[in-house]
Amino acid sequence: MILDFFSYLLRFILIILLQVLVVDNIDISTKVNPYIYIGFILLLPVTIKPWFALVLAFLCGATMDTFSKTPGMHIAATLLLAYLRIHYLRFSTTKEDIESRIRPSISKKGVVWFVFYAFIMTFIHHTLLFYLEIYGFQEFFNTLLRILLSTLVTVLMIVVGQLLFYNVKTRNE
Amino acid sequence: MRNLIFFIYKYHVFFMFFLLEVLAFVILYRYNNYQKASFLNYTGAIANNFYTGVSNTKDYFNLRRVNDSLQLENARLRTQLLTSYYQNNISLNSINDTVYKQQYTYLTARVVNNSVTKRKNYITLNRGRLHGIEEKMAVISETGVVGIVNHVSDHYCTVLSVLNSDCRISAKLQKNGAFGALMWDGNNPRIAQLKDVNKHVPVRINDMIVTSNFSPIFPEGIPIGKIYYHTLDAGDNFHTIDVEMFTDFTTVSTVYIIKNVFKQEQESLESLLIEERNKK
Numbered sequence: 001m002i003l004d005f006f007s008y009l010l011r012f013i014l015i016i017l018l019q020v021l022v023v024d025n026i027d028i029s030t031k032v033n034p035y036i037y038i039g040f041i042l043l044l045p046v047t048i049k050p051w052f053a054l055v056l057a058f059l060c061g062a063t064m065d066t067f068s069k070t071p072g073m074h075i076a077a078t079l080l081l082a083y084l085r086i087h088y089l090r091f092s093t094t095k096e097d098i099e100s101r102i103r104p105s106i107s108k109k110g111v112v113w114f115v116f117y118a119f120i121m122t123f124i125h126h127t128l129l130f131y132l133e134i135y136g137f138q139e140f141f142n143t144l145l146r147i148l149l150s151t152l153v154t155v156l157m158i159v160v161g162q163l164l165f166y167n168v169k170t171r172n173e
Numbered sequence: 174m175r176n177l178i179f180f181i182y183k184y185h186v187f188f189m190f191f192l193l194e195v196l197a198f199v200i201l202y203r204y205n206n207y208q209k210a211s212f213l214n215y216t217g218a219i220a221n222n223f224y225t226g227v228s229n230t231k232d233y234f235n236l237r238r239v240n241d242s243l244q245l246e247n248a249r250l251r252t253q254l255l256t257s258y259y260q261n262n263i264s265l266n267s268i269n270d271t272v273y274k275q276q277y278t279y280l281t282a283r284v285v286n287n288s289v290t291k292r293k294n295y296i297t298l299n300r301g302r303l304h305g306i307e308e309k310m311a312v313i314s315e316t317g318v319v320g321i322v323n324h325v326s327d328h329y330c331t332v333l334s335v336l337n338s339d340c341r342i343s344a345k346l347q348k349n350g351a352f353g354a355l356m357w358d359g360n361n362p363r364i365a366q367l368k369d370v371n372k373h374v375p376v377r378i379n380d381m382i383v384t385s386n387f388s389p390i391f392p393e394g395i396p397i398g399k400i401y402y403h404t405l406d407a408g409d410n411f412h413t414i415d416v417e418m419f420t421d422f423t424t425v426s427t428v429y430i431i432k433n434v435f436k437q438e439q440e441s442l443e444s445l446l447i448e449e450r451n452k453k
Contacts, residue, residue: 021227027423030290030360050186058193067220069295069331072200079197083190132201133292142359 012060015040020067023157031146034154035074037064038125039161041082042118046093047101050086057082070133077129081121088117106162118158123151221297221329224286228426232283235426243427246315277392280304280430282312285329289362289422294336296320300430301328311391311431317419318342318355318397319428321390330430336362336422343388344397347381349374355382355397355416362422364401367414374412376403382416389439392431 019037026034041057061075068074089104092113102108104117126147134143181188232239286297300306302325312319312332320334321342333340336357344367345352351374353367367382380400386393398418405412433439 024288027290027362030292030362033290051189054186054189054193058197061197067223068291069220071204072197076194076197076201079190079194083186086186139359 008056011043012040012056016060016063016067019064024068028153029149031149032153033130033146033150034157035064035126035129035150036154036157036161038078038081038122038154039158041078041085042121042158043103043105043162044085045101045103046089046097053082053086054079073129073132076132077125080128081125084124085121088121092117106159111159114162115155115159118155119151122154122158123147126151126154218326218329221285221326224297225299228283228285232426235424238424239426242315276433276435278432278434280306280432282428282430284426284428287334287422287425289334289336292359293338294334294422295323296332296334296425296428298322298330298332298428298430299328301326301330303327305432306330306430307432309390311395311433312428313391313395313431314420314425314428316396316421318384318391318395319420319422319425322430334422335365335418335420342391342397343385344382345385346370346374346376347383347394352385352387353414363417365398365416365418367400367416368411370412370414372405372410372412376400376412376414378403389433389436392433 015037019035023034023036037060040060041053044053044056057078058075061072061078064070064074064078065072093104097108104114106114109117130143130147130150131137137143280300282298282300284296285299286295288294296312296319298312306322306325308322308325310322312322318335320332320337320340322330323333324331335342335355338357338359340357342355343352344355351370353370355365355367357365370376378400382397382399384391384393384395384397396419398416398420400414401417402415403412
């Protein structure tokens with residue numbers, strides 16, 4: 001349990017640092033603002049207690065709000081993501097997945113399953129976040145384009161990140 | 174009662190999600206107005222200390238470029254010095270100057286954090302209330318306009334960058350003084366838009382845009398950029414103008430904060446007008 005706690009904490013700190021120090025400083029375009037920190041929520045184990053996932057999502061969002069000087073936007077978007085993720089996983093995981101307490105990752109569920117899962121979840125998160133940032137629907141289609149492009153880049157980064165970091169671990173297991 | 178508790182227990186995940194989401198939206202509604210500083214003062218201190226460390230490291234890599242631009246600026250300022258002018262008058266009497274009075278004072282500051290790709294970009298500077306910074310002071314770089322101070326804590330201030338949809342700067346064409354409002358449409362961090370320039374005003378590519386004399390924030394004539402593209406649609410009363418800004422927001426690292434000494438006087442005078450209007 002305590003080991004679990006430190007493992008979460010370490011992942012949390014690493015991914016937030018990666019977001020704030022590296023990804024936020026990549027100036028690709030004003031149309032592309034990737035938020036890879038949601039990978040932390042996406043890769044939580046299938047068996048994690050739902051309330052705990054929500055608390056983690058809240059903390060994650062609050063930390064991002066602090067760094068990006070936005071009030072509550074990341075909290076709102078990340079909470080929605082964590083809540084819908086619970087329901088999504090209920091329908092798309094098998095009994096064996098739950099019994100072996102997997103993380104929903106590429107190595108366990110395959111590339112196609114993961115990309116689909118990550119895309120839907122990221123799209124929901126980015127949609128809420130970007131419209132809250134604009135605070136209205138004045139620039140509806142421009143924002144929709146930003147959401148789509150940012151979602152693609154976020155998913156790409158999360159997939160590449162997994163191929164880089166997680167494969168080594170699973171080979172050893 | 175037992176049924177109620179059972180009901181809440183059964184759907185506790187949804188209730189928890191709902192409560193936390195409501196909390197998030199309360200924070201959002203209370204603090205989204207960019208004039209309300211308190212949220213940033215609570216959470217800002219943590220982030221600012223962190224970003225100071227990061228920027229200390231990053232500054233090393235920019236030293237050469239910063240030196241170059243500072244040298245250029247020094248050269249420009251030296252040419253404006255009194256000693257670089259030819260003295261034409263024969264008698265030199267020192268008199269107490271009542272004609273010229275200092276109106277603007279400049280303070281240097283370092284960029285601690287900055288973004289250019291978001292829809293609402295802010296810049297954090299390492300100067301705050303203790304250095305005499307107040308809200309709505311002008312911020313410029315060696316090359317041109319940067320933004321307006323919007324929140325101040327003891328040691329830091331955040332600046333509403335020109336690259337922010339909430340930022341409007343009163344500007345004019347240098348050659349004929351026609352004025353407009355400078356805004357950013359969120360697309361290209363080098364290009365801003367000049368609105369409200371009347372259609373009878375002749376504009377040409379590469380015309381200089383500078384700050385106007387209407388604003389109590391910016392001194393008159395600070396360079397902003399030059400016209401990059403312009404059109405006039407039939408039936409439109411205003412030009413559509415794209416301005417290429419002189420300030421490169423992606424690399425800006427040292428800036429000046431400008432204090433208008435007469436600002437309070439101007440504002441208290443103008444507030445009399447508002448009071449008068451309210452009485453009528």
